[in-house]
Amino acid sequence: MKSTLLCILSTLLIVTVQAGDFRAASAQVEITPKAGTPMAGYYRFRGVGSVLDPLYAKTIVMEQDGRHAALVVLDIAYTSKPLVDAARRAIQAQCGIEGDHVMISATHTHTGPTLPRGNMMDTLTKADSPSGLAFADTLPGRIAQSVSEAKARLAPVTPAFAVGDGTGISFNRRVLKEGSTEALWQPSKFDPATMRPAGPVDPEIGVLVFSSSGAESKPVACLLNFAMHPTSVGGGDKISADYPGVFTKLVSERHGPDMIAVFANGCCGNTNPNDYFTGTRRKHLEIGALLADATDAAWKNLKPLKPFAPRVLSTRVTLPRRSFSDAQIGQAKDVAARMITKNLGTVPMAEAVCILETVAKQNEPLVVEVQVIAFSEESAIVALPGEIFVELGLALKKASPFKHTIIAELANGSIGYVPDSAAYPQGNYEVVSARCAQGSGEMLVEAALKLLKQAAQR
Numbered sequence: 001m002k003s004t005l006l007c008i009l010s011t012l013l014i015v016t017v018q019a020g021d022f023r024a025a026s027a028q029v030e031i032t033p034k035a036g037t038p039m040a041g042y043y044r045f046r047g048v049g050s051v052l053d054p055l056y057a058k059t060i061v062m063e064q065d066g067r068h069a070a071l072v073v074l075d076i077a078y079t080s081k082p083l084v085d086a087a088r089r090a091i092q093a094q095c096g097i098e099g100d101h102v103m104i105s106a107t108h109t110h111t112g113p114t115l116p117r118g119n120m121m122d123t124l125t126k127a128d129s130p131s132g133l134a135f136a137d138t139l140p141g142r143i144a145q146s147v148s149e150a151k152a153r154l155a156p157v158t159p160a161f162a163v164g165d166g167t168g169i170s171f172n173r174r175v176l177k178e179g180s181t182e183a184l185w186q187p188s189k190f191d192p193a194t195m196r197p198a199g200p201v202d203p204e205i206g207v208l209v210f211s212s213s214g215a216e217s218k219p220v221a222c223l224l225n226f227a228m229h230p231t232s233v234g235g236g237d238k239i240s241a242d243y244p245g246v247f248t249k250l251v252s253e254r255h256g257p258d259m260i261a262v263f264a265n266g267c268c269g270n271t272n273p274n275d276y277f278t279g280t281r282r283k284h285l286e287i288g289a290l291l292a293d294a295t296d297a298a299w300k301n302l303k304p305l306k307p308f309a310p311r312v313l314s315t316r317v318t319l320p321r322r323s324f325s326d327a328q329i330g331q332a333k334d335v336a337a338r339m340i341t342k343n344l345g346t347v348p349m350a351e352a353v354c355i356l357e358t359v360a361k362q363n364e365p366l367v368v369e370v371q372v373i374a375f376s377e378e379s380a381i382v383a384l385p386g387e388i389f390v391e392l393g394l395a396l397k398k399a400s401p402f403k404h405t406i407i408a409e410l411a412n413g414s415i416g417y418v419p420d421s422a423a424y425p426q427g428n429y430e431v432v433s434a435r436c437a438q439g440s441g442e443m444l445v446e447a448a449l450k451l452l453k454q455a456a457q458r
């Protein structure tokens with residue numbers, strides 16, 4: 001009798017492990033910085049004055065058969081490797097989720113706190129001042145707390161995907177003038193007769209929704225994906241999550257008050273909310289509402305996905321650094337000496353910071369991480385480590401073996417701008433401030449595709 005019971009119990013146990021439910025949950029922890037904390041987004045110091053809307057670390061945890069994947073998005077301008085390493089250690093210690101099963105990205109809000117980067121920007125923005133360092137020190141613990149809370153809520157779910165149409169919301173901010181091979185950057189005047197955008201935009205809004213299983217199914221977590229710079233609040237001293245904050249709040253209010261909507265920014269290195277054709281500059285409230293309306297329209301098209309235990313794959317890629325002539329280095333030193341006290345313009349200042357950082361780190365390999373979380377037959381999430389040009393994102397999505405590929409940029413660290421190869425000869429802001437040499441973006445796409453193919457086959 002006893003042995004029969006044991007036998008039944010062990011059989012049940014085996015059945016449970018083999019056919020575990022796919023579970024997911026979300027959580028958020030506020031990360032709004034204190035007054036006076038140095039802000040990111042510009043080449044000068046701005047201390048936090050007031051708070052327009054709060055900032056969060058938002059997390060979605062997925063699990064099946066004991067295999068976890070955690071996706072965290074921070075309402076900050078970028079992630080850094082030291083931050084990601086510290087957060088992963090804290091998550092592993094507190095939540096038992098392996099550090100390399102964690103993806104941490106940033107929305108790229110330009111009205112959030114800054115983080116130390118180990119270059120001149122730390123001096124200009126005071127990122128390494130006591131209040132800057134104090135904020136950075138609190139982040140890993142808050143990230144781990146959000147993962148811990150999401151993990152504690154894990155429950156069986158069904159994931160579903162829809163694609164929203166965000167046409168007309170984002171604009172390529174690089175422009176080519178007839179007869180010139182050099183790109184203009186964010187032109188204040190656009191002449192449609194002689195000018196055209198230098199590249200495309202990605203109008204897709206990825207909408208991934210996890211709904212609780214059972215008779216009273218309701219959305220419990222949602223990942224939204226769109227590629228556009230959050231630069232619509234402005235250069236004052238007010239803290240704001242920019243349009244991603246408005247967008248996610250509206251989607252939660254409209255589709256599930258208990259659901260946390262998380263926004264991962266896509267490959268938006270060269271896409272902005274400003275319409276250079278008409279001069280229209282939308283503010284964050286309007287942009288968030290437009291994206292939420294487009295998501296509403298897509299919601300009825302949500303198609304269930306066939307989930308499996310999360311497959312998390314990562315690889316390290318060593319990218320070539322750019323090289324500079326002695327004349328360029330000399331000029332950068334001159335600009336750097338004067339820009340501490342004077343605004344010399346975004347492009348020359350960005351170039352000087354980049355050149356001097358590259359010279360200082362020329363013997364240090366530029367190693368970055370590319371990561372994939374696959375969790376269903378139809379959909380996977382890719383993490384890329386910088387501000388990736390939209391052309392690269394479109395190419396990656398097109399070549400992906402998954403029907404729906406979400407890309408989170410500024411993830412697991414950031415090396416700044418990553419233009420596509422065609423943009424390098426056209427120059428201007430993103431190119432002159434890129435740490436990586438021509439061809440690097442395509443190397444990242446290739447590395448991501450390799451991981452996606454492995455994840456699709458296993």
Ligand SMILES: [Zn+2]
Pocket residue numbers: 108229269387
């Ligand atoms: Zn940017």
